[in-house]
Structure formats: structure tokens, C-alpha cells
Amino acid sequence: MDTKITLSGLTLDNPIIPASGTFGFGREFAAFYDLDILGSFCLKGTTREPRYGNPLPRIAECPSGMLNAVGLQNPGVDAVIEQELPEVAKIFRKPVIANISGFSIDEYAEVAAKFDACAQVGILEINISCPNVHAGGMAFGTDPKSAFEVTQAVKKVTRKPVYMKLSPNTADIARVAKACEDAGADGISLINTLLGMRLDLRKRRPLLANVTGGLSGPAVFPIAVRMVCQVARAVRVPIIGMGGVSCARDVIELMMAGATAVEVGAANLRDPYACPKIIEALPGVMREYQIEKLSDIIGCAVKE
Amino acid sequence: MPKSVLYTVETRKKLTHDTYELNLSGDTSAITKPGQFVNILLDGLFLRRPLSVCDWDDGTLRLIFKVVGDGTRQLAKVRPGDTLDTLTGLGNGYTLTGRAPILIGGGVGIPPMYALAKAYLRKCVLPRIFLGFRSPDDAFYIDEFRELGCETAAAYGSTLVTDLIRDRQPAYDHYCACGPEPMLKAVAKMCRGVGELSFEARMGCGFGACVGCTCRTLTGNKRICVEGPVMRSDEIDWEAL
Ligand SMILES: Cc1cc2nc3c(=O)[nH]c(=O)nc-3n(C[C@H](O)[C@H](O)[C@H](O)COP(=O)(O)OP(=O)(O)OC[C@H]3O[C@@H](n4cnc5c(N)ncnc54)[C@H](O)[C@@H]3O)c2cc1C
Ligand SMILES: Cc1cc2nc3c(=O)[nH]c(=O)nc-3n(C[C@H](O)[C@H](O)[C@H](O)COP(=O)(O)O)c2cc1C
Ligand code: FES
Numbered sequence: 001m002d003t004k005i006t007l008s009g010l011t012l013d014n015p016i017i018p019a020s021g022t023f024g025f026g027r028e029f030a031a032f033y034d035l036d037i038l039g040s041f042c043l044k045g046t047t048r049e050p051r052y053g054n055p056l057p058r059i060a061e062c063p064s065g066m067l068n069a070v071g072l073q074n075p076g077v078d079a080v081i082e083q084e085l086p087e088v089a090k091i092f093r094k095p096v097i098a099n100i101s102g103f104s105i106d107e108y109a110e111v112a113a114k115f116d117a118c119a120q121v122g123i124l125e126i127n128i129s130c131p132n133v134h135a136g137g138m139a140f141g142t143d144p145k146s147a148f149e150v151t152q153a154v155k156k157v158t159r160k161p162v163y164m165k166l167s168p169n170t171a172d173i174a175r176v177a178k179a180c181e182d183a184g185a186d187g188i189s190l191i192n193t194l195l196g197m198r199l200d201l202r203k204r205r206p207l208l209a210n211v212t213g214g215l216s217g218p219a220v221f222p223i224a225v226r227m228v229c230q231v232a233r234a235v236r237v238p239i240i241g242m243g244g245v246s247c248a249r250d251v252i253e254l255m256m257a258g259a260t261a262v263e264v265g266a267a268n269l270r271d272p273y274a275c276p277k278i279i280e281a282l283p284g285v286m287r288e289y290q291i292e293k294l295s296d297i298i299g300c301a302v303k304e
Numbered sequence: 305m306p307k308s309v310l311y312t313v314e315t316r317k318k319l320t321h322d323t324y325e326l327n328l329s330g331d332t333s334a335i336t337k338p339g340q341f342v343n344i345l346l347d348g349l350f351l352r353r354p355l356s357v358c359d360w361d362d363g364t365l366r367l368i369f370k371v372v373g374d375g376t377r378q379l380a381k382v383r384p385g386d387t388l389d390t391l392t393g394l395g396n397g398y399t400l401t402g403r404a405p406i407l408i409g410g411g412v413g414i415p416p417m418y419a420l421a422k423a424y425l426r427k428c429v430l431p432r433i434f435l436g437f438r439s440p441d442d443a444f445y446i447d448e449f450r451e452l453g454c455e456t457a458a459a460y461g462s463t464l465v466t467d468l469i470r471d472r473q474p475a476y477d478h479y480c481a482c483g484p485e486p487m488l489k490a491v492a493k494m495c496r497g498v499g500e501l502s503f504e505a506r507m508g509c510g511f512g513a514c515v516g517c518t519c520r521t522l523t524g525n526k527r528i529c530v531e532g533p534v535m536r537s538d539e540i541d542w543e544a545l
Contacts, residue, residue: 021514022513022514023513024512024513024514024515027512028509028511028512028513029513031305031306031511032306032308044515052518052520052525053515053518056505056506056517056518056519056545057505057506058506058508058516058517058518059351059506059507059508059514059516059517060506061349061350061351062350063350064350065350066350066351066508068508068514068516070514070515070516073515073518073525217350218350266350266508268509268513269351269508269509269513269514270345270350270351270352270509271345272306272308272391272509272511272513273308
């Protein structure tokens with residue numbers, strides 16, 4: 001059984017990557033298991049300045065999923081590089097994926113340039129799809145022209161592979177993906193959360209202080225499959241697929257739809273052992289579907 | 305250090321019209337301090353439900369909860385022998401400061417006060433207990449606290465625990481409180497010195513990964529599930545809550 005996959009020259013032991021914002025900087029999970037079993041992991045979304053994020057409540061339960069409106073809480077890029085990365089090195093020996101957010105094209109480029117100098121970082125994932133901040137964020141990821149501009153600006157300042165993380169909250173995700181590829185993106189990550197909202201019936205008010213939040217979890221899985229497939233048909237660069245993945249079968253499904261690797265998000269919050277369970281189950285599920293080599297199935301279901 | 309444990313339900317007891325006590329058996333080694341909580345996975349629900357540790361010893365755990373929604377409704381129906389997928393040993397807990405503490409609990413903020421009272425007693429410190437309930441029909445555990453040997457007073461309805469404390473004028477050198485936020489605020493405003501208050505937040509994970517529960521304090525951002533739920537009264541920024 002061969003579970004290895006390659007993302008822009010970086011070979012991972014398996015395609016399982018905890019998604020940004022659901023894994024912190026790994027510490028909490030290192031208390032539960034040895035992180036080196038993971039393919040890689042994605043750091044918490046990082047901005048130039050430290051951010052508190054949105055007021056509480058930031059979390060709401062949903063049918064088969066959750067809303068979050070964390071709003072990119074993070075200690076800022078300098079603290080991430082000086083304080084968090086050395087700690088990460090103690091618990092994870094493989095390259096990590098840095099996840100970058102910004103409120104202007106300059107900010108994306110500046111943060112990317114700083115991560116470019118970190119040997120530990122294998123890939124830059126550029127989040128142009130956060131629905132929980134009121135300027136920037138998702139605005140860059142719903143319009144092909146600004147997605148092109150962010151990609152170009154980031155590519156200029158780094159030699160590391162650049163993966164653009166796209167929002168599902170757009171009419172034509174394939175066009176946005178194509179714009180990123182045209183601007184030199186090395187890969188595409190998708191999907192970020194879908195814009196949602198819940199009410200507190202007793203208070204007759206929105207449940208989240210931010211009013212809206214991003215939906216993730218199994219509820220969004222079919223949307224992720226559809227969008228990965230649409231993007232796989234539109235671009236030639238590798239895709240990191242995510243959205244609602246909770247078991248090894250979901251991993252196979254997203255890969256058949258066109259993903260080279262798979263991120264696991266909300267499932268980690270519900271069950272800290274979600275990723276080790278998926279990795280453990282993978283060979284059995286591969287056997288079940290007569291898959292010898294995992295990389296053979298990438299996009300097999302959507303080739304025209 | 306948090307731990308994932310499959311607990312077995314031993315007994316379920318109805319305490320009031322909407323409040324239940326569960327006794328569970330299983331590994332409790334991750335629980336080290338009163339005021340910590342557990343986070344329980346339930347069928348058909350995505351997020352776990354946080355509940356305070358009410359009491360524990362080697363191999364048994366007691367929880368008390370009020371039915372307020374789908375999760376607690378499901379929990380009220382568990383039977384002996386059922387298992388509960390639980391993250392345990394979460395949060396910081398109380399510090400067991402003081403030689404003459406008062407413990408103040410409101411509604412479902414009362415359960416952690418029971419483990420706290422027992423922990424003080426083990427240190428040969430006798431705490432005084434002040435409990436607040438919506439009505440006499442909602443009252444529970446008054447006798448259990450008295451059986452521990454603690455002087456216990458209860459307030460109901462429009463009489464608040466703070467009124468009770470003002471009336472009784474207890475001598476104290478430390479206070480610990482858990483309950484609804486307005487109660488915590490009133491307690492912090494009235495009580496002398498620095499106390500410990502336990503807060504609630506909607507949680508995505510309960511073990512520090514999602515920062516879904518982070519509040520601002522005067523000493524920086526704190527995750528209620530890791531650096532809390534117990535916080536010092538002098539670090540709370542009441543405006544920012
Ligand atoms: C650290 C901590 C300790 C707690 N200890 C106790 C206890 O000992 N006994 C007890 O009865 N209750 C306690 N609570 C409150 C308890 O977690 C909620 O009443 C419970 O989660 C409600 O779930 P539900 O599905 O019945 O309600 P729903 O309203 O259907 O829940 C929907 C979502 O909101 C969350 N939620 C709803 N109310 C609260 C709340 N007050 N605090 C946090 N999240 C909430 C739920 O967890 C769930 O994710 C505690 C909360 C926290 C944070
Ligand atoms: C609590 C939480 C925080 C998140 N924070 C970020 C973030 O900082 N940057 C980012 O690119 N995506 C963030 N996401 C989105 C996830 O990385 C992922 O794209 C999304 O949740 C879909 O996957 P899932 O359904 O497996 O959770 C966050 C998601 C959650 C639930
Ligand atoms: S609930 Fe996830 S960090 Fe506190």
C-alpha cells in the first residue's frame with residue numbers, strides 16, 4: 001500500500017493534513033498523539049499584526065457541522081516565526097504549511113516574504129477566503145481579478161510553493177482558480193467555510209456576536225466534492241481538497257474528485273484523534289477499493 | 305493534560321424537574337483540580353457538550369446538569385451501562401487559596417462547588433456555602449453540602465446570593481464563584497479582595513485548539529477552556545466580556 005503523494009516537489013507520507021484554524025500550532029494535539037504520523041499540518045491563519053478576532057460567542061452548533069466566527073485570532077507573523085515555529089519544531093519534524101491572511105495585497109506579500117525565510121515551512125497557503133473579517137479576507141477570493149493580483153504579489157516575494165485557498169462563497173470558483181493559476185499559483189486549496197448564520201430563539205437575536213459565521217463539517221462535504229471537481233477540470237496545478245472530511249472514505253472521494261492531498265478541519269475539534277483514525281483506516285479502505293497506490297486515483301473520476 | 309475516556313453510566317438520578325445527576329465510571333486520572341470540566345460527545349450532535357466535574361475519585365465521576373437543549377435532553381435519557389465518549393481533565397480549576405473561603409454557586413454553577421468544598425475539607429479548611437436558585441422547586445444539593453459539614457445558605461428568586469452574603473456577613477479571606485455572568489459580576493463587585501470566578505463560553509473543542517472561546521482579560525487573551533474556566537476577579541475586563 002503506497003499512501004505517498006507529492007505537492008509541488010514536496011513528498012508527504014500520506015495525504016492527511018489538519019486544516020488551518022482547527023489545529024492551532026499543533027501543541028494541543030501533541031498531548032494526544034505523535035504528530036509525525038501526519039502528512040503535514042497547516043498553521044493557524046497568520047496576519048501581519050496580532051489580532052484578537054471577533055467577540056464571543058464565536059461558535060455555534062449546526063446540523064452535521066458548526067459555525068465559527070473566530071475572525072483570524074493570531075499572535076501576528078513575527079510572534080509566529082519567533083515563538084511558535086521553534087515550538088512546532090519540537091513536536092513535528094516534517095515541513096509545515098503556513099496559512100496567510102491579509103487585509104491588503106501588501107500585507108499578504110509582507111507576511112509571505114517573512115515565512116519565505118523559514119526552512120520549516122514547506123508550502124505557503126494564502127487564505128483569500130476568510131468569511132469572518134469585514135475587510136479583505138474573502139473579498140480577495142471571490143473576484144478573479146483580485147485573486148490574480150494577490151497571487152502575483154505573493155509569488156514575487158517567495159520561492160516556496162504558493163497554494164491559493166479559495167472561498168466557496170462565489171458564483172464561479174473555477175474562474176477564480178484559473179486566475180490564480182494564470183498568476184503563477186503552484187496549487188489551489190479549497191474549500192474554506194460557507195457563510196452561514198444561526199439565531200438564539202430565546203433572545204430573538206443572532207447567536208454569533210459577529211452575526212454570521214463560516215459553516216464547516218460533514219454538512220459541506222458534497223459541496224467540497226463538487227467544487228474540487230470543478231477546479232480540477234479548470235486547472236493543471238495540484239489541489240488540496242477539504243471541507244467536511246471525517247473518514248478515510250471521504251479522503252478517497254475527494255482525491256478521486258481531483259485532490260492530491262486532503263485537509264481535515266472541524267473533525268479535529270470534535271475528536272482530537274480524527275486524523276490518526278483516518279490515517280490508520282486508509283490502507284484498509286484502499287484495499288476495499290483496489291487501490292495500490294493512492295496517487296493513482298487523483299482526479300480519476302472527473303477526467304473527461 | 306486532557307485525556308479521551310469512554311465512561312460507563314452507573315446511575316442517573318433526577319434532582320429536580322429539569323436537573324439530573326449522573327454517576328460514571330472510568331479513568332479519572334486526568335482530573336486534577338475542582339473547577340475542571342469534561343466535554344461529552346453525543347449522538348447526532350456535532351460539538352461536544354461541556355459539563356463541570358461535580359465530584360470525582362479514583363475511577364468514578366459525577367456530573368450534574370440542567371436540561372436546556374438537544375444535548376442535555378439526550379443526556380437526561382442515558383441508562384446504566386451506556387457509554388459516553390468524553391474528553392476529561394479540561395481547564396485549569398480552582399487554586400484552593402485561603403483559610404476561610406466562601407463558595408458561591410448559582411444554578412448549574414453549583415456542581416463544581418461540591419468538588420471544591422470537598423477539596424478544601426481535605427486540606428482541613430471549612431468553606432461556607434452560598435447557593436442561588438430560581439425557586440425552591442429548582443433547589444438541589446443543599447443537604448449534600450450540609451452533610452459535608454459546611455454551613456450552607458440558599459437564596460431563591462429575586463433574593464440574590466449577594467443579598468444573602470450581605471445579610472450573613474460571613475468572615476472570609478477568599479471567595480470562589482460559578483454561575484451566570486450577572487451573578488459573577490455582582491459577586492466580584494461586592495466581595496472584598498481577589499476571588500476566583502468560573503466562566504462559560506460556547507466551545508468548538510474544549511481543549512485549546514480552535515480559539516473559539518478566547519476572551520479578553522486585563523492580563524491578555526485567554527482561552528476559557530485552557531487558561532480558564534476559572535479566572536481571578538482582578539483580571540476580568542467586564543467591559544470586554
Ligand atoms: C466550562 C463549562 C462548564 C459547564 N458546566 C455545566 C454543569 O456542570 N452543568 C450544567 O448543567 N451546565 C454546564 N455548562 C453549560 C452546558 O455546557 C450547556 O448547558 C450545554 O452545553 C447545553 O447543551 P444543549 O445541547 O442541551 O443546548 P443547546 O442550546 O441545544 O446547545 C447548542 C450549543 O450551544 C452550546 N451551549 C448552550 N448553552 C451553553 C452554555 N451555557 N455554555 C456553554 N455552551 C453552551 C452547546 O454546548 C452547544 O454547542 C457548562 C458550560 C461550560 C462552558
Ligand atoms: C474554528 C475554525 C477556524 C478556522 N480558521 C481558519 C484560518 O485561520 N485560515 C484558514 O484558511 N481557514 C480557516 N478555517 C477553515 C478551515 O481551514 C477549512 O477550510 C474549513 O473548515 C473546511 O474544512 P472542514 O469542513 O473539514 O472544517 C477555520 C475553520 C474553523 C472551523
Ligand atoms: S473551545 Fe476551542 S479553544 Fe477553547
